[in-house]
Amino acid sequence: MKLKIIENYEEKIKKNPLKFEITENSFSKIVDMGPIDAEPEAHRDWTDVYIVLEGDAVLITGDKLQNFRVIEDGEYRGGEIVNSEITHLKKGSIAVIPNGTPHKLKVNNNLRQIVMKIKD
Secondary structure, X not given: OOOOOOOOHHHHOOOOOXXXXXXXXXXXXXXXXXXXXXXXXXXXXXXXXXXXXXXXEEEEEOOEEEOOEEEEOOEEEOOEEXXXXXXXXEOOOEEEEOOOOOEEEEEOOOEEEEEEEEEO
8 A cells, every 4th residue: 555645635525525446445535514403324235423513413323223224235224224323423532333223414504524344
């Protein structure tokens, strides 16, 4: 792996999320999110890591996802999270969401975060 330096990321994410590969089996993106109540999702083969740079959000996780639809092999969306648990994220929070864990984000105002996707 080569050293990667990303300069002026704030300018780059004004247009689109800034996505960059970390290793062959993982990547990261820096995203700005406005008000959103995302649908639940789960990933069979990916662990998500959220690093909150600015703003706040509610992260809802649980034991399993039911009544979901298959987006592609190992990727599930929609439905309901069973035995949900609410965690409040704010600037400086880091959330590690293991593969298979149903999760969703609710952002009331704005959120800027690094999302790392690590293939298990």
